[in-house]
Amino acid sequence: MYDALLDLPTHLRKRLSSALGSGLIAPPYSQAAVRGSSGITQDIEGVVAALEDLEHLGITGRGAAAWLAMMDEVGSKTPLPDLVWSGPEVPGLHARDTRRVYEELLGSAVHSIWASTYAFFDGPKAFDVLSRRMDAVEELQVTLMLNIERRHGDTSSANALVRRFADRFWTADWPGTRRPSVFYDPRSLEAGRPAGVLHAKAVVKDEDAVFITSANLTEAALDRNIEIGLLVRDRALAASLVCHFRGLIDRGLLSPLPAA
16 A cells, blocks of 8 residues: 555655655645655655555654654664575675575574475584584574485385484484474375475574575585575564474474484
């Protein structure tokens, strides 16, 4: 309803706010008055309609000006994401490094880590930073979501595949003393063609930072492949992602990995 106002360039929105606050623009709103007092020409019909919607809510004059100012303040506080890359560096272009971001997040968590990856190789190396952080910070709770693959031609039962994965993960892949909670997507183990797999690659640290990336937890993805991701420090986004993961678990769509 208010997209026309939010889509305005900042300087035009400030002019409109000033005109509303000073009374230069007042109900009944007209396109000519709005254009003449603020210099707005883009989507003038939508701007007038949005002002009329605010008027119907009893927001006019200084109230409308304050509403616009608040929108600018909220927008200015919205954190910008950091681009995160793996692969060859491009001279003159700044970008965060995928391995470094992974290690910074996992190695600085205090309360919680939610992490999802499709593939990992060399478990002791892939999970080294996280396991050491868990052992050092007793309060840290870690939830991992991992994919269990049914290899082509393997006719083992789903239970056998899960048990085989769990035995290997707990005895060979996980290097720490404390254990995380681990979940998997059971659809990946359906006989024939899997109905779906857990393909998400993401980390949420302390529900205040989100890293979404194309990179798996493999040496190639972290260091050599061309991979791209976004690091955002946004509590609302972090809470939303954690809520979605929890929903998948609570509904039984992700299953817990048994103990060895």
